[in-house]
Amino acid sequence: QVQLQxxxxxxxxxxxxxxxxxxxxxxxxxxxxxxxxxxxxPGKGLEWIGEIYHSGSSNYNPSLRSRLTISVDKSKxxxxxxxxxxxAADTAVYYCARRAMTxxxxxxxxxxxxxxxxxxxx
Amino acid sequence: DIQMTQSPSSLSASVGDRVTITCRASxxxxxxxxxxxxxxxxxxxxxxxxxxxxxSGVPSRFSxxxxxxxxxxxxxxxxxxxxxxxxxxxxxxxxxxxxxxxKVEIK
Numbered sequence: 609q610v611q612l613q614x615x616x617x618x619x620x621x622x623x624x625x626x627x628x629x630x631x632x633x634x635x636x637x638x639x640x641x642x643x644x645x646x647x648x649x650p651g652k653g654l655e656w657i658g659e660i661y662h663s664g665s666s667n668y669n670p671s672l673r674s675r676l677t678i679s680v681d682k683s684k685x686x687x688x689x690x691x692x693x694x695x696a697a698d699t700a701v702y703y704c705a706r707r708a709m710t711x712x713x714x715x716x717x718x719x720x721x722x723x724x725x726x727x728x729x730x
Numbered sequence: 731d732i733q734m735t736q737s738p739s740s741l742s743a744s745v746g747d748r749v750t751i752t753c754r755a756s757x758x759x760x761x762x763x764x765x766x767x768x769x770x771x772x773x774x775x776x777x778x779x780x781x782x783x784x785x786s787g788v789p790s791r792f793s794x795x796x797x798x799x800x801x802x803x804x805x806x807x808x809x810x811x812x813x814x815x816x817x818x819x820x821x822x823x824x825x826x827x828x829x830x831x832x833k834v835e836i837k
Binding site for chain 2: 653654655656667669670671703705707710712713714715716717718720721722723
């Protein structure tokens, strides 16, 4: 059974870069799935940040694209998020998730990490 | 972007009640609609995918229906462990988008 685990600093200074890694265990990152980042500001709803395929192809939320980089490291079976020029508005719980793909029924996030709170503050 | 609108944003219900949550997409998304349950401090949990398919291990009191732009999540008999926030999400096109959530509280 695939498991995901986020890691990274819990505190980032304004204008700095938020960096997180998601380790994939129990399965290969080279499977037929997209590897995704989702965030949730305290007390608010869910926002899709972006995703990457093992080939390196990526999709980003246009609202974050100019500040966002998502990368994959197949040798370590993990993928990463970098969000630059952060402000307090980027304070959120950040989740990594697996988006399972099908040809007929669409796709869905079937496996999630536990989430990690990142606070942007000086 | 496809906007997902859930209603109501919150509801109060009693154990044993039948609960219905609706989700409307701003354009047709076929059946590319997923429902999640989220409890405080926890990651979302997959309930329903493809608008109506029950994820393995999810109790049969949960059901989903709809196609195109209008979808519903129904809990046939609310149980104590069902008090949570529910989100819909479309996978028809990127950016993938979620509804604003429906918080189900104890009456």
